[in-house]
Structures are given as structure tokens and as C-alpha cells.
Amino acid sequence: MSRDQIYALPRDQVGQFQFDEQVARVFPDMIARSVPGYGSILSIIEQLSARFVQPGTQVYDLGCSLGAATLLMQPQIPPDATIHAVDNAPAMIDRLRSRVDQIRQRPTLAKVQVHLADVVDFPMDHASLVVLNFTLQFIASDRRRELLDRICQALIPGGALLLSEKICFDDPHQQQLLSDLHLDFKRACGYSELEIAQKRTSLEKTLIPESLATHTERLQAAGFATVAPWFQCFNFASILAIKGGQGR
Numbered sequence: 001m002s003r004d005q006i007y008a009l010p011r012d013q014v015g016q017f018q019f020d021e022q023v024a025r026v027f028p029d030m031i032a033r034s035v036p037g038y039g040s041i042l043s044i045i046e047q048l049s050a051r052f053v054q055p056g057t058q059v060y061d062l063g064c065s066l067g068a069a070t071l072l073m074q075p076q077i078p079p080d081a082t083i084h085a086v087d088n089a090p091a092m093i094d095r096l097r098s099r100v101d102q103i104r105q106r107p108t109l110a111k112v113q114v115h116l117a118d119v120v121d122f123p124m125d126h127a128s129l130v131v132l133n134f135t136l137q138f139i140a141s142d143r144r145r146e147l148l149d150r151i152c153q154a155l156i157p158g159g160a161l162l163l164s165e166k167i168c169f170d171d172p173h174q175q176q177l178l179s180d181l182h183l184d185f186k187r188a189c190g191y192s193e194l195e196i197a198q199k200r201t202s203l204e205k206t207l208i209p210e211s212l213a214t215h216t217e218r219l220q221a222a223g224f225a226t227v228a229p230w231f232q233c234f235n236f237a238s239i240l241a242i243k244g245g246q247g248r
């Protein structure tokens with residue numbers, strides 16, 4: 001796996017973070033060394049897919065990057081279900097397309113369709129599981145509610161949304177403590193102070209975290225009957241939201 005050294009050398013100017021060729025090349029290493037719990041969340045997504053995905057339904061992996069979640073879910077779900085892996089970064093989608101083409105499309109495996117598209121207006125229907133694994137944080141704040149409304153509408157009764165995000169805290173002491181612990185995690189994973197500082201600058205206007213309360217309230221307002229935060233490590237959290245059955 002290629003090591004992320006993107007921010008290792010000093011830059012005169014640090015531009016906005018982009019999911020370009022350079023990032024796609026090192027992405028598995030970058031995310032594993034930047035997001036505490038990323039590997040655990042992926043293996044729970046694999047487990048959830050076995051429980052929630054129903055025969056003949058659609059699964060959406062929104063902001064799929066290199067398809068880590070998609071490729072784990074594929075062997076777990078009924079063969080007549082379809083996974084739609086969606087990302088608007090050509091560098092990510094090109095790599096995922098060639099990986100999916102390499103996997104022989106066995107009739108016992110669910111189909112994977114790879115889409116270069118913006119998740120904000122990507123059409124969805126008859127979904128039993130939607131994955132937003134660290135993607136909503138990159139969507140413009142004023143488009144988030146609309147996307148969650150559409151996801152809830154697209155889900156069948158009993159269908160699930162898995163939402164993982166970097167979060168922030170209303171209490172400044174909690175904010176300081178948990179972001180400091182995240183920085184310690186990055187240091188322990190081998191990032192230098194320069195790498196940490198330059199990446200932080202590049203993400204400032206691109207990755208906009210919200211509080212767990214904001215996420216929970218918006219999911220409830222979008223129509224989810226059950227909103228269950230199930231994972232938190234420092235300032236990263238994951239929520240499972242279920243659309244109610246008939247009458248809920």
C-alpha cells in the first residue's frame with residue numbers, strides 16, 4: 001500500500017483539499033492513519049449488509065472512494081441485489097471501475113454498478129441499505145437535509161442508513177480534548193507536525209463537521225424512526241438510522 005506523504009514537504013501555499021490522483025493513489029493509507037476506528041466501522045458495514053439487504057433491492061454506497069465498503073458488502077448480500085457505488089472524483093471512480101472489472105461477475109455475486117456522479121442529485125429508489133461513510137461532511141451544509149430526506153424516501157420500510165462523520169462538540173473543553181486526542185492518534189500513526197498542520201489548513205473549508213445532536217435531529221426530521229449512534233472514537237462517530245415499517 002502506498003504511503004501518504006502528500007503534506008510531508010513545506011508548501012508556500014496550501015490549497016483546498018481535493019480527491020485527485022495524488023490522494024486516490026495513497027487513500028487507503030491516508031484514511032487508516034487519519035480516522036480512528038475506520039477499519040472497525042468497515043467491518044460493521046459488512047455485518048450490517050448481511051442483515052439489512054433484501055433480495056431484489058438496491059444498495060447505495062455514496063461517496064464510495066475506492067469502494068472499500070462496496071467490496072466488503074458484495075459477497076454478503078443476495079445475488080439479485082445491486083450495489084450502486086457513487087463518487088464525483090474521477091481518480092477514485094477510475095480505480096474502482098478497474099477493480100470491479102477484474103472481479104469476474106459471478107452469478108452468485110451481487111452486481112456492482114460504479115457511477116461518476118454527485119450524490120446530491122443521484123437518483124435512488126427501492127433501497128434496503130444506504131452507506132454514507134465519511135461523505136456527508138464534504139457536502140455543502142445547505143444541501144445535507146435534502147440529501148437525507150431523499151435517502152429516507154428511497155428506503156423501503158425497515159431499511160437502514162449508516163452515517164459516519166467527523167463530529168464537533170458544543171462544549172469547548174470537549175472539543176479541545178477530543179481533537180487533541182485525534183492529533184495524538186495521527187502522531188502515533190507517523191504523521192509529522194507539518195503534515196498535520198498543512199492537511200488541517202487544506203481541510204478547513206472543505207470538511208465541515210457538525211455535532212452528534214445536529215445529525216440526530218436532522219435524521220429524525222428526515223423521517224427516520226430509529227436513530228442510534230453506535231460508535232464513537234474521539235471526534236469520529238457513526239450512526240445507524242432505520243426507516244420505520246408501516247405505521248411507524
Ligand SMILES: Nc1ncnc2c1ncn2[C@@H]1O[C@H](C[S@+](CC[C@H]([NH3+])C(=O)[O-])CC(=O)[O-])[C@@H](O)[C@H]1O
Pocket residue numbers: 019031062063064065066067068069086087088089092117118119120132133134135138139
Ligand atoms: N458531492 C459529492 N458527490 C459524490 N462524492 C463526493 C461528493 N463530495 C465528496 N465526495 C466523495 O466522498 C469521498 C469521501 S471519503 C469516503 C470514504 C469511503 N466512503 C470509504 O468508506 O472508504 C472520506 C474521507 O476522505 O474522509 C471522496 O471519495 C469524495 O470524492
Ligand SMILES: O=C(O)C(=O)Cc1ccccc1
Pocket residue numbers: 030031034035166199203207
Ligand atoms: O485527516 C483528517 O484530519 C480527517 O479529518 C479525516 C480525513 C481523512 C481522509 C481524507 C480527508 C479527511
